[in-house]
Amino acid sequence: MKLPHHLSIKNGHLHLNGLDCVALAQQYGTPLYVTSEDRVCEQFRSYQKALSSRYPKVRVLFAAKANGNLAVIRALADLGAGADVFSSGELHLALDAGMQPEKLLFNGSSKAPADLRLAVEKGVKVSVDSLDELYQLDAAAKAAGKTVEIAFRVNPALEVPTHPKIATGLATSKFGIPHKEIPAAYRKALSCKHIQPVGIHCHIGSQILDVEPFARAAEVMVRIAKELTEMGVRLEFIDLGGGLGIPYHHDTDPAPTPEDYAAKVIPIFKAGVEACGITPELWVEPGRSLVADSTLLLTRVNSTKEAHRRFANVDAGFNLLIRPAMYDAYHEVIVANRADASLTTEYTVTGPICETGDILAHDRKLPGLVAGDIIAVLDTGAYGFAMSSQYNSRPRCPEVLVRGDTASLMRRQETIRDITATMECPPWQR
Numbered sequence: 001m002k003l004p005h006h007l008s009i010k011n012g013h014l015h016l017n018g019l020d021c022v023a024l025a026q027q028y029g030t031p032l033y034v035t036s037e038d039r040v041c042e043q044f045r046s047y048q049k050a051l052s053s054r055y056p057k058v059r060v061l062f063a064a065k066a067n068g069n070l071a072v073i074r075a076l077a078d079l080g081a082g083a084d085v086f087s088s089g090e091l092h093l094a095l096d097a098g099m100q101p102e103k104l105l106f107n108g109s110s111k112a113p114a115d116l117r118l119a120v121e122k123g124v125k126v127s128v129d130s131l132d133e134l135y136q137l138d139a140a141a142k143a144a145g146k147t148v149e150i151a152f153r154v155n156p157a158l159e160v161p162t163h164p165k166i167a168t169g170l171a172t173s174k175f176g177i178p179h180k181e182i183p184a185a186y187r188k189a190l191s192c193k194h195i196q197p198v199g200i201h202c203h204i205g206s207q208i209l210d211v212e213p214f215a216r217a218a219e220v221m222v223r224i225a226k227e228l229t230e231m232g233v234r235l236e237f238i239d240l241g242g243g244l245g246i247p248y249h250h251d252t253d254p255a256p257t258p259e260d261y262a263a264k265v266i267p268i269f270k271a272g273v274e275a276c277g278i279t280p281e282l283w284v285e286p287g288r289s290l291v292a293d294s295t296l297l298l299t300r301v302n303s304t305k306e307a308h309r310r311f312a313n314v315d316a317g318f319n320l321l322i323r324p325a326m327y328d329a330y331h332e333v334i335v336a337n338r339a340d341a342s343l344t345t346e347y348t349v350t351g352p353i354c355e356t357g358d359i360l361a362h363d364r365k366l367p368g369l370v371a372g373d374i375i376a377v378l379d380t381g382a383y384g385f386a387m388s389s390q391y392n393s394r395p396r397c398p399e400v401l402v403r404g405d406t407a408s409l410m411r412r413q414e415t416i417r418d419i420t421a422t423m424e425c426p427p428w429q430r
Ligand SMILES: *Cc1c(COP(=O)(O)O)cnc(C)c1O
Pocket: 063, 065, 066, 084, 107, 202, 203, 205, 206, 207, 241, 242, 243, 244, 285, 286, 287, 288, 289, 382
């Protein structure tokens, strides 16, 4: 199997950044998420380079929902990244990680009054998803005696080749304002006293392995930019969203790079903004493609079973990685302690959760397994821990960050105490 260069196999063991994953599993216990900080930084730099070598004003915003660990966000903040935040919680994380408010965009199709107040208070730009929200935001800004800079989230009505649950730019999606209604929305925004429209925003979906749809989205966005510029809107940024996919099937998926993305999209973008006579910043919001392949989920085989098929029962399930159950997602798996053994036996790798759907990997050829073997689930840095739960009252596992060949906890293991900490005993039970 093809491996990215931060992963390697030495003496039969899988290594990350040169560190033995079996030793990490022994030291920290399983299940365990392990992330290469160097890999995250490398991916960020490749975006920055691909875009800024073709266009002078570029901003890369990390989609914080993909990986909400402060240490990961801090590593990106240190490189100058901004963030696309989708909740007040993500906004706090980004600020705590050291990102300046002007580098943040507050997204979301259903913001609560408290979200809008927080955005106003912190001076963060807001991607507005409806006219109702526009007027609420105007009122919140008025109450605070401030002006808020906004973009509207455009629904470009594009078909995108990905899983339907992560296609966000379809005409029928819940996100954004239909592109035909966008000029009218900006006209309304211009008439709001405490709103300043400064950008436009779209995000067409996730795990897109072809750069063509991004080019189509860019065409729609620069067409709208022209109309808005003629209307008198002074666009300071055009945000094309995130969505570049990664090759979860290492040997067969196409692997579009930020370079491929930039080579396709930037010429369209440049020609478009030149036609408007403006030089706005180009913003992108990658999540998955920055962090997914940086991370392994290490899980121990509790038992094996021969039934209608052969099962490997491991200690991580959809409580820690829901993507296979939720999106039928595929993740490569490697037996970390026998990584160069021949693949002789077919296993379905199942978690400890009380649900038939708790399957991490279907019918995979692996070496013959025994209890105690360590399985590495690859490419789990995006929408992995971030979507975890305590279902079945399972405390969440720790996360380790590796920089160079040094490893350190970036999140401790939860305990049963953490699970019960927020529970209250009603008075009649005391
Ligand atoms: C989820 C999301 C992203 C990131 O998507 P990826 O596929 O992880 O790159 C970017 N922008 C918005 C608005 C999103 O909702």
